[in-house]
Amino acid sequence: MVSEVKKTEKTMNKKRRLLVFIFFIFLSSLFWILIKLSDKYTVPFDFTISIIDVPVDKWITETNNHTIRVIVTATGFELLQNNYLKTNRRMLNVSLITVPYRKQAKNNYYISTQNFIDQMAGNLGIAESAIHVDETEIFFNLEGQLSVDIPVIVRTDISFKQQYFQYGSTKVEPEFVKVFGAASVLDTLKAVYTEEIKLKNAFASFSEIVKLDLNQSVFAAELQEVKVDIYIERFTESSVNIPIITPAYSNMKLFPETVKVNYMVAMKDFDQINPNSFTVYADTAGLASKVRYLPLKILNMPQNIKISRFDPEKVEYLIQQ
Numbered sequence: 001m002v003s004e005v006k007k008t009e010k011t012m013n014k015k016r017r018l019l020v021f022i023f024f025i026f027l028s029s030l031f032w033i034l035i036k037l038s039d040k041y042t043v044p045f046d047f048t049i050s051i052i053d054v055p056v057d058k059w060i061t062e063t064n065n066h067t068i069r070v071i072v073t074a075t076g077f078e079l080l081q082n083n084y085l086k087t088n089r090r091m092l093n094v095s096l097i098t099v100p101y102r103k104q105a106k107n108n109y110y111i112s113t114q115n116f117i118d119q120m121a122g123n124l125g126i127a128e129s130a131i132h133v134d135e136t137e138i139f140f141n142l143e144g145q146l147s148v149d150i151p152v153i154v155r156t157d158i159s160f161k162q163q164y165f166q167y168g169s170t171k172v173e174p175e176f177v178k179v180f181g182a183a184s185v186l187d188t189l190k191a192v193y194t195e196e197i198k199l200k201n202a203f204a205s206f207s208e209i210v211k212l213d214l215n216q217s218v219f220a221a222e223l224q225e226v227k228v229d230i231y232i233e234r235f236t237e238s239s240v241n242i243p244i245i246t247p248a249y250s251n252m253k254l255f256p257e258t259v260k261v262n263y264m265v266a267m268k269d270f271d272q273i274n275p276n277s278f279t280v281y282a283d284t285a286g287l288a289s290k291v292r293y294l295p296l297k298i299l300n301m302p303q304n305i306k307i308s309r310f311d312p313e314k315v316e317y318l319i320q321q
Helices: 002-038 076-085 117-124 267-272
Strands: 040-052 058-060 065-075 091-095 108-112 131-133 137-144 146-153 156-160 164-166 171-173 176-181 197-202 206-211 225-230 232-245 252-255 258-266 279-282 293-300 306-311 314-319
Touching: 040 137, 058 176, 065 137, 091 117, 117 131, 156 164, 197 206, 197 225, 232 267, 258 267
Parallel strands: 040 091, 156 197, 232 279
Antiparallel strands: 040 065, 058 137, 065 131, 108 137, 146 176, 164 232, 171 225, 206 225, 232 258, 252 314, 258 306, 279 293, 293 314
16 A cells, blocks of 8 residues: 555656656747847848829829838847738838829839838838838839719618608709719710718708719729708698690590699698699690590699699590581
8 A cells, every 4th residue: 555655656756847847848948939039130021012092183004002022120029920910011002192203204103112111110010220122113104094074973762751752853062073084984984973872761851971982993083072962841732623724726625624633742832832833734645546535744833842643634525526
């Protein structure tokens, strides 16, 4: 029994010594790695430069993206982060609004990489002095574009609260925008659309700045947004009885001679509507085929009125000799 206990203790001591040995090996390796990561190294990085904010009357005939080789001197910690953990930081948008560009030839321009080294250093989280770029310029072709004024169409998806409707047409300002692009594109471009305006159970007028839905890869626009007004009013139903007009040259008698016009009108316009506001006539286009009934059509009506129905919709007629 005693020998077995001693044997067990001996085995446990061996395990403890092994664990301590492994721990010190791990600790030593960790210290070695930390020391190495604290050292400075010089390594190359590929940086992707995207040219943005091109003037609307011009376009870059080749790709907007350029890759340049950047030599970075930094600690192992910084390099580890930028090489494996934060690769998105090696992409930079260079705006032609903030970075000056110069003309070299007819349509050939260039920007100096010195103008955005500070931005690259900021992206990488290192000092500007730790970066060296062999390429001093980035070249690109910039050509003029044709322009044309295109109408703006407002896209809507509106449902109204009961008894509420749109009052008048949708107003957009400006009604036309100047767009720039290749002739092959502008020849087929009929309109520029806004982003869709979605309203549910609408009962109040809408007046806001709305963005244009632009395909920037195909054409550019002078404006990015427009002002849109959609007027909404409460409507009510009403009706009037009015005489039906017949051709002045014919001896035609209609049965009946009056029609009841049912319509929806904005509450604010209710008192302005009377029988003289409408003109309804019998359409005689089918007389040659001797139709029995003539359909009724509206000739004149107030603006912003919605006709619900005629009662009747057709009338009989008699041509007197």
